Amino acid sequence: EAEVAQSPRYKITEKSQAVAFWCDPISGHATLYWYRQILGQGPELLVQFQDESVVDDSQLPKDRFSAERLKGVDSTLKIQPAELGDSAMYLCASSLGQKETQYFGPGTRLLVL
């Protein structure tokens, strides 16, 4: 069964450092999502791609966060510089289209020291 892949699974970094997360969606899925989930909370959408285009990045802190999906397949989410408050689980999800069921990856757990 096809799955969404994410790496790394865990990342520990010091504040002010740069971090990057990678996501490979299910083959053929046009829509890709990045979520941030703080412990004890539900996921919060950071950015949504339709193919290579951003369709929603209203909750993305653009002063330090960036995301790209250059060829409309895999995607990278970057934080520079990382802050203590960025410690969270970063989840990637994909779907066939914007109204379709989302399939989630295992997530990357980030700890900023």
Add this chain to the structure above:
Amino acid sequence: SQQGEEDPQALSIQEGENATMNCSYKTSINNLQWYRQNSGRGLVHLILIRSNEREKHSGRLRVTLDTSKKSSSLLITASRAADTASYFCATDVGRDDKIIFGKGTRLHILP
């Protein structure tokens, strides 16, 4: 901002009993989905119910939707240890089908 809110925040029941979780939301929706998340893992889609549906079943899961009360419930019958997880409702709102997750209900099945 989170529009869905699950109730209770945490629930512990004996194995074999039924578990009921509720979700209330604020604005009109296109559909509502329930997801499960095992500790430290990604979310797994359980069931989707559209705004014109009132009840839906999938195996041991039963979901109801009351749009007049802006609420939904998820019933898990004959609970098992493997059902221990967090359960989230997610509402699909607006023309752009934005998905908004609630804070979740943490379900613990006691042996």
